[in-house]
Every structure is written in structure tokens, then in C-alpha cells.
Amino acid sequence: MKTPTLPPSKLPEVGTTIFTTMSALASEHGALNVAQGFPDLSPPTNLKEAVKRAIDEGYNQYAPMAGDPGLRAWISEMYIQAHGAFYNADSEITIGAGASSLLFAAIQALVFPGDEVIIVDPAYDLYAPAVHLAGGVIARAALPQPPNLGGPGGAIDPEVIRNLMSDKTKLVIINAPHNPTGACFTSEGLNELADVLSESNCFLFSDEVYGPMNHDGRPFLSAAGHPGLKNRTLVFGSFGKLLHATGWKIGWVTAPEEITRELRKIHQYDVFSTGAPIQRGLAQYLITDDASKHLRELGPIYEKKRDRLLKGLEGTAFIFSPAEGGYFQILDYSKLDSRGDIEVAREWTIKHGIATIPISPFRKRGSQEAKAEKRLRICFAKGDSTIDEAIEKLRAIDMYYKSR
Ligand code: PMP
Ligand code: GLN
Secondary structure: OOOOOOOOOOOOOOOOOHHHHHHHHHHHHOOEEOOOOOOOOOOOHHHHHHHHHHHHOOOOOOOOOOOOHHHHHHHHHHHHHHHOOOOOOOOOEEEEOHHHHHHHHHHHHHOOOOOEEEEEEOOOOOHHHHHHHOOOEEEEEEOOOOOOOOEOOEOOOHHHHHHHOOOOEEEEEEEOOOOOOOOOEOHHHHHHHHHHHOOOOOEEEEEOOOOOOEOOOOOOOOHHHOOOOHHHEEEEEEHHHHOOOHHHOOEEEEOOHHHHHHHHHHHHHHOOOOOHHHHHHHHHHHOOHHHHHHHHHHHHHHHHHHHHHHHHOOOOOOEOOOOOEOOEEEEEOOOOOOOOHHHHHHHHHHHHOEEOEEOHHHOOOOOHHHHHOOEEEEEOOOOHHHHHHHHHHHHHHHHHHHOO
8 A cells, every 4th residue: 555755844944832842841750830821820710600601501503703793892892992993893803713823814814925024033933834834934023132121112123123124025923912021012112113114015913912911010002002003903812811711722813804804714714713602601701890800900910920930039140121011031041051042941841840931942943043042931820839839949940050
């Protein structure tokens, strides 16, 4: 019997994601997992009840392709309230299997072979492979160097983007609160970006899955709320992040009608629709006071957790500046170890019992920047006891190096 010969890989540079790799290594070695970004907090009890109720009430068949109408109505209202931005719930909002599926569908819908796509650097690992599959070419706009991230543009450096723009640039992808650095948007950054894009033919994706988790009084800014950006922008959100339920994989995208029409052509053949009872439960829960309170407190709760972690690391040789938003903290270990971040992250998991995420996989593979990385990402979306355990292990690592 003949077996088919494997064709060349469509993604020759891609292996298993660093998140899956580090979670597997953590479980193999019984290490504390502050690597992959997921909370160990429970979703709100009333939300869990609403989802269970939706199952009992019979919401067990396909949800509408664009998403549960009640949930889209809530998203529409949220953008009006939070950002003064109107999106038509029927024609400008689409729900998918996490923000991931919609980022992927939107890239396939808009990027053609030879198009250039500018992403910030470091960047979430999904964008580049999705662009490659569409035949697009990636250009990377470096963020200011660590540990003090965030120049005046915050999570965007508009000047660097301006210099990378060409006739071929089809799309710019920004992300804030930024994974992995925690940088946020600033009004200045968004204004300048609007200026840079104003004469171009370029779409903007704003990956805002960490939503309102802005710390130290920073405002909750969205590209949706910028009149100079909204008409060219697709904004991505994720209920997994907002409600401690990353495993439910329900996300959304807002986009002008004609773009929505195109991206739904892909979405309908890719996921079609997702998690009907979860969407219904979310729609029923989100309109309650309990949900408003949860969303209001989300940023402050994570800020406290960040502070707990950083206070615990005072006096160690780790270099850091507090994450501006989101639930990740970057630690620079260069005073302790001169080796690359992947090697160090692996060794600390196996030898010191703590799994973290190296930053180089968020950069271009094999680049100078990737090779020079001496930083690790810690997820602090954890119960206090997990954070305390992380502190204990990191302090022990600090002592270990100092006593050698
Ligand atoms: N964008 C960023 C920046 C992320 O960190 C994640 C995390 N998973 C996603 C998109 C994907 O979100 P989801 O889990 O809703 O697919
Ligand atoms: N977004 C999560 C993180 O940054 C991981 C999601 C995944 O594992 N694909 O850790």
C-alpha cells in the first residue's frame, strides 16, 4: 500500500507554541506553572449558573453564525459606554472561538500574497504564522527596549511604524495591554498612529483581549474610541480573559460592515459558530450588576496581584518595571545568568520548580533581538498562595545564583 509523501511544511519555522511547551514541561516536572497565560481564579458563580441554566433551557444546538444576538447587543452597548463608539450589533460585531479564530479569519480575509503586515515586536505568536499562510510578509516595529517599556507611545511606536510603511503595507497589528510586556495605549500613541495611517490604504487590527486591565490609573483606551482610526480598524476582544474562563474560547471582533462581511465569509467555513450555551449564559450574566462589578474590579484586582509579586521580589537581582496593564510581568534576569531565555526557562522549570515564558519566541526566530533576550514572563493572574509560591521560588533562585 502506498502512503502519501508529506509535502513541504507550510510553516517550516513553526513548532509547538511556547505556551503548550512550557505547560507540558511544568506538568512533567511538577513545577509551579506561572507560564501559560490563564487565571487559576474561578469564573463568577452567577456566570457558571447562567451557563448551566442555558444548557438546561435547551441552548444546545448551533448558535447563529455571527454569534448570540443578546451577546452582540451587550458588546455593542459596552463600546458605546466605554469608548463612545457605535457598532451595529447585526452587521459589525462577530463572535468566534476565542479572539484567536477571528484574528485568523480576518487575516485570511484581508491579506493577499505579497502584502506587507507590520506587527509590533515582541508580538503575540499567532499573528506571524497566520500572515505567512495568507502569503503576506511580516515587518516588525520594535517597541522601546526593556526594562522601561513604554515611551510616550506606550504599546505603539508610531515613528517606527511610519518608517516601515510602504505601498505594499496592507495591515498594522497593535496590541494593548500588550502581551508579553504589559505596555498600554496612550492617547499620544493612538493620535500619532492615526496620523501615520491617515493617507494610507492600510487596515488596523487592535488586539485588546486584556481589555480594561490598565493599572496605576491609566485610562482604558481603545482604537475603537479614536475617530481617526475606527473606520479602518478591527478590534478584538476575549471573554476568556475578562471572566477567568480562557478554556471557554469565546471572543469577538468589531469591524466596519464591509470588512465584517468579508471576514464572516471565512469565519462561516472555519468555525461557523461556537459554544451556544456559553454565549447565552454570558449574555444573561453580563447584563447583571454582579457582572458590572466584576468588570469594574478586574483591573484593580490584577494591579494588586502585580504589586504583591513585585513587593515579594524587592531586594533580588531581577530587574523590572511594573506591568502597565494586563496580567503578565516581565523579569530581566541578566544580572544572574548570561544564557539565553529559552535555556534558562527550561532549566528553572526542571531544577528550580517554576515554569515561566521566555520572550524570544515573541520575536523573529533567530534574530539578534531574540538571541539577546534575557527576560522571562510571569503570569500573575493567580490566587495569592500561587503568587507567594512563585515569589518563594524566585527568591530561592536569586539566592542560588548569589551563593555560587
Ligand atoms: N491575543 C493576545 C495578545 C493574547 O494574549 C491571546 C491569549 N490567548 C489571544 C489573542 C487569544 O485569545 P483567545 O483565548 O480569546 O483566543
Ligand atoms: N495567550 C496565552 C499566553 O500568552 C496563551 C494562549 C495559548 O496557549 N495559545 O500565555
